[in-house]
Amino acid sequence: MEFDLKTTKVNEFINITLEIDEAIEESGVSDGICVVFIPHTTAGITLAEGVDPDVTRDVVMALERQFPWEDGYIHVKWGKAANAKSSSVGVSETMIIKNGKKYTGSWQQAFFCEFSGPGRRKVYVKTIDNPDKTFLGKISLQTSGQTDFVDIMAQVEENIRESGIKDGICVLHLPETSAGITINDSENDVPRVLADEMGKMIPTKTNYSAQVKTSIMGNTETVIIENGSLLLGDRQRIMCFEFDGPRKREIFLRIIGNE
Amino acid sequence: MKFQQSEFRLQTSRRSEFVDITSKVREKISESGVSQGLCLVYSPHTSSGMTINQGVEPDVTPEIVEQLNKCFPWEDQYHHHEGNCACHVKTTIIGTSEKVIIKDGKILLGDCERIFFSEFNGPRPRVVFLEIIGE
Structure with missing residues (x-):
């Protein structure tokens, strides 16, 4: 709807x-x-x-x-x-x-x-x-800077395909406290602006600045699945946002819905 | 598939504090008997939120509280007659709910992660809603 x-x-x-x-x-x-x-x-x-x-x-x-x-x-x-x-x-x-x-x-x-x-x-x-089906998926990635972002759309879509769920929701959780997940534009310089704005709000020299940023951005996201595809806006991409890298990160997905 | 709704109460003890509610959520999930699914952890208030963050180091959540206080000071040029608008702003920034994944009957959390009820206008009695979905 x-x-x-x-x-x-x-x-x-x-x-x-x-x-x-x-x-x-x-x-x-x-x-x-x-x-x-x-x-x-x-x-x-x-x-x-x-x-x-x-x-x-x-x-x-x-x-x-x-x-x-x-x-x-x-x-x-x-x-x-x-x-x-x-x-x-x-x-x-x-x-x-x-x-x-x-x-x-x-x-x-x-x-x-x-x-x-x-x-x-x-x-x-x-x-x-x-819902008649649940599916658990995992995405592994490597971030490359102290602050960095990785577009994980393709991996999320792959997991949805694998789940066979055509209609439902997908919850993503990055189970660590110094990186977040956000849905935003991955082009037009937006990720850099996001990092800058977060940095201005919570300067890196602050104790536990990565953890504070993670609570502000959040480390979970929910997306809607319809007809086997993600229901997102044209510019929206799902991104992992690193605040304390470079590191290996894992993101878990729980997909719930109907085939 | 099961949908099980429940709630529990808590009492906060300061104006701003993060209260670890992980064990309570674990207890409710274990009672539900759901082994594969999701749990929505929801604060039905407008001056408190929900966040997942570091719960092993005791300094982390007080630092988050302090930084949020610095960004959104209690005393500011707010219009709201109750004069407590900072708590509403923080609630919007942190969010009022979290979803956790249930795998093999357990919450899938990182080793250091805990679920925190985030009080921004305490101390007061609060309630948390849970919806456990799965099989």
């Missing part, structure tokens, strides 16, 4: 809780999980307080201060800080479905996070209630 939305500002959080509720209702799933995925590299999703609109305004402001739009990137066409915001906030949320409704906290609302609007945007919703 998917729905479109239109953003009206450069930075804006749009409440999409109702649309998600409708998608869950439409799916007819009574008990299961729901993955909401944003197929863009300059947007994200978060669960936040939705009662007082000042809260998300403050979150937008704090993110803008941390990753300023024009900071050092005035020569490029768009503010790449938007990509850094996307990788910090994340492009997916997973929620529990109980008795046909999403089971979340009473203050929690889902927000689409626009970081380079205004524009037309898309949101994917996947519900899972009765």
Whole structure:
């Protein structure tokens, strides 16, 4: 399932809780999980307080201060800080479905996070209630710099093919605390900008800077599988992000769904 | 395939702290009888999150807390009337849930990895939701 939305500002959080509720209702799933995925590299999703609109305004402001739009990137066409915001906030949320409704906290609302609007945007919703197959896969790689990134899309796709699962979700976990996984643009200088922005936020001389960065970026990701393929945006690539290399890294994949 | 939902409570003791909940999650997975699958570990709050990080060295998580405090100070020019917006920003950055892989009835974690409930507006009673999926 998917729905479109239109953003009206450069930075804006749009409440999409109702649309998600409708998608869950439409799916007819009574008990299961729901993955909401944003197929863009300059947007994200978060669960936040939705009662007082000042809260998300403050979150937008704090993110803008941390990753300023024009900071050092005035020569490029768009503010790449938007990509850094996307990788910090994340492009997916997973929620529990109980008795046909999403089971979340009473203050929690889902927000689409626009970081380079205004524009037309898309949101994917996947519900899972009765999968018949699970598959465990592994990806091994070698990073080459202290900070580095490795595009792991091809290996993820290979594992999905091997699993035989055509419809479901894939959870990736890098079981170490000094490297992360993110879904973002692997071209247009974006990975370097991500590394720079992370470095500015948490300088390398800080104790355990790699671990702090890992918690900010996250070392797990969830992607949707439909018709045997990954449901991603055109520019989105799955990347392993090294903060303490060079090292050998392993990433585990759990694929759940139907053949 | 099984879908098993459960929850547990915890009490945090500081304004900002990371609480290791790995053994509680392990216990729930073992009770579920699921040997191959996934577990969604979910914080239903707007001022606390979930992260997987180093749990063997005791200095690591306090350092993460300190760095986040430095990036998003408690006192800032926030609009929100409760004046606690830093906790919401940190929650958005860290995220409210984690998914762990279950293999042979055990959580597939690195040797040093632990699952942490990340309190950003404590101390207070909190709850964690779990959804265990698998066979």
